Amino acid sequence: MFGLIIVGASVAAAAFGYIQARLFTRKKLAFVDAAQSGAAPVLAGVGAAVVGGVAVALLPFFGAPTALLFGLGVGAGVASGQSDIKHRRLKA
Numbered sequence: 001m002f003g004l005i006i007v008g009a010s011v012a013a014a015a016f017g018y019i020q021a022r023l024f025t026r027k028k029l030a031f032v033d034a035a036q037s038g039a040a041p042v043l044a045g046v047g048a049a050v051v052g053g054v055a056v057a058l059l060p061f062f063g064a065p066t067a068l069l070f071g072l073g074v075g076a077g078v079a080s081g082q083s084d085i086k087h088r089r090l091k092a
Contacts (some may be wrong), residue, residue, distance in 0.1 A: 006061055006062065006066075009062070009066075010062065010065065010066040010069050010070075011069070013052075013066060013069065013070045013073070014069040014070055014072065014073035015073060016073075017048060017070045017071075017073035017074040017077060018073040018074065018076055018077040018080070019077065020074075020077065021044060021048075021073070021074045021075075021076075021077030021078045021081065022077040022078070022080045022081040022084070023081070024081070025077065025078050025080075025081025025082060025084075025085070026081045026084050026085060026090060029081070030085050030090065035078075035082070036082055036085065036086075040078055040082065041075040041076070041078040041079040041082070042075060044074050044075055044078045045071045045072060045074050045075025045076075045078070046071060046075075047071075047074075048070055048071040048073075048074035048075070049067050049068055049070065049071025049072075049074075050067075050071075052066070052067035052068075052070040052071060053067040055067075
């Protein structure tokens with residue numbers, strides 16, 4: 001039961017990272033050329049995983065997979081935000 005709660009919290013962290021990265025990319029980075037490059041999702045995902053790893057190191061029950069899942073969610077969110085900008089799907 002406790003493991004299921006930890007898995008749920010990890011998935012929630014990844015979903016939160018995805019949603020926030022997508023919204024930030026769509027709203028704030030729409031006119032930034034560097035944010036539209038192919039390397040931007042990779043850099044954002046790796047950066048989020050590193051920062052998440054530092055944060056997870058301070059928590060007693062979460063580990064590296066949580067940080068990696070968070071980084072994956074952020075990277076996917078940036079890529080999705082780039083696609084929204086490219087295809088002009090910018091409504092809320």
